Amino acid sequence: MSSTIGLSAVELEQYSRHLKLPGFGLEKQLRLKSAKVLLIGAGGLGCPIGLYLAASGVGTIGVVDFDRVDRSNLQRQIAHGVDDIGQCKVDSLIASMRGINPLVTYQAHAQRLNESNVGELIRQYDLVLDGSDNFSTRFLLADACFLHRIPLLQGAVYEYEAQISLFVPGKGACYRCVFQEPPSQNALAPCAEIGVLGVVPGTAGLMMATEAIKYLSNLPCAAQGNLLIYDALAQSLRHVELSADQNCPLCGKNPTIHDVQEYQTVCPPSANEKHADASTREVNPIQAQSLLAQGAILVDVREDFEFLAGHIPNALHLPLGLLTREIDRLERAVALSLNTTILSYCQKGQRSLEATRILKSLGYQNCFSLQGGIAGWTGNIVIPT
Ligand SMILES: [Zn+2]
Missing domain, CATH: 3.40.250.10 (Rhodanese-like domain)
Incomplete structure (x- = not known):
């Protein structure tokens, strides 16, 4: 049942704390309801992001992941449980999100992101959240989102630290202004090989969800134009201001990247x-x-x-x-x-x-x-x- 103000009676009840919140209210809630976001990865970052975006009433949430749940994921990927081991992560995360909020439209994409499907996938959404754990996906998304003019909220976790930044095409630095090129094969291990304190992706995921909600509801975003560096040991958060690089190969004056290109998955030496x-x-x-x-x-x-x-x-x-x-x-x-x-x-x-x-x-x-x-x-x- 739709009410004249754009939210049903059930939605009015479900989101009542948002509706009472000074500076948020009905207008922002309706913005969330009409938004479509794509979440890359149903892992350590993707779980908290997905659960909170669903709970908050983002209207459409797509999830991309080709992986299945295993026991070593459960230390941090809190939308999956023991009974989900062996199940597709996308299905397991969406089941948890639906349990919290069945009013949202969910779109499952149980596939590996690559250069041929990335454009078509991201074009259906207003905002992409990158919760992937490898550089090949990060660069693929960074290039694709810039070329398709879709904002990208990027997060990365390493041991006790997390980094978050929001890149809006045409507004300040892009991902490549900051990170130029993917590290070569042996540099920087993906999460499968490095340790990570289980709560760190949780904190970082909630920070990403916070930035996403603010972006979608037109509130100022601390992660836009800044790299937020969270250190769990010191419980500190640093803001490093990012500036656009006029020699950037993607967004600079004479760009050399005009198409997406898939980078080989970065595998560290044993x-x-x-x-x-x-x-x-x-x-x-x-x-x-x-x-x-x-x-x-x-x-x-x-x-x-x-x-x-x-x-x-x-x-x-x-x-x-x-x-x-x-x-x-x-x-x-x-x-x-x-x-x-x-x-x-x-x-x-x-x-x-x-x-x-x-x-x-x-x-x-x-x-x-x-x-x-x-x-x-x-x-x-x-x-x-
Ligand atoms: Zn750039």
Whole structure:
């Protein structure tokens, strides 16, 4: 039964706390009801996002995931239960959402997102929420959403940390202004291989749901134009302002990306492989201090926004994605020879390990990676003003 004001009697009751909320009310609730969102991933981020968007009364929610529930998911993917093990995650999540709110229209897409189906899928929606756990999907969505002019709310979780940002095409930075290119095969492991504190995707998912509700109901969004970095250990939330890059290959003045392209799934080397390879090249912070005292060149291989948020004194900066192409930037900055000792570091020590492999392949013989990254650094850190 529809009432004259656009909500049925059942909806008026279900959403009564929104309707009473100053600054929200009927107008915002109707905006939510008419909205269509697509949720990528029914996992750690997707579960809390899906449950809260459903509960809040977003009118149409699509969910994309090809995976099935297994027991190791239950530590954080709270829409699935023991009885759902073996079931399609999309079906299990939608069943939980429907249990909370049957008034919403649900659309199940039990498929792997790829370059041929991404455009058609996202075009049906007003907002895409990326809760995927791998770089190939993130870049595929980033490109597709920009090219189809669809806003993208992106989230990523790593161990005790989460990062969230909302990219609205034509308004400020795009995902590629910040992350340029997918890391090469060995850099940055997807969630299947790394540990994650179970509550972190929960917190991050709720932050994403909050930003989505605000975006859809036309309230200001903290994640638009900012990268929100949540640290569960410190219980801190940092806002790093993002700016558009006029040389961005996707949204810059002379873009080179005009079509979506699927990147190979990023699979990290196994722990043993990584260990065997790393044993001779990783140094702890004390060994690193000693290398620096002996004149090693220090290179920060993180992204611009990370470098600007704080770096080790005297570090040269060259993001991992640009290392092969722009090694001459280092060569210009310091007198490099193939025997120069180069110590690279990143946030936690994964990307810098990859950097040592790349540098080695370029002929540099004495390359080391700072174990634990800047996160484990006990010396000074410079925060540019
Ligand atoms: Zn861009």
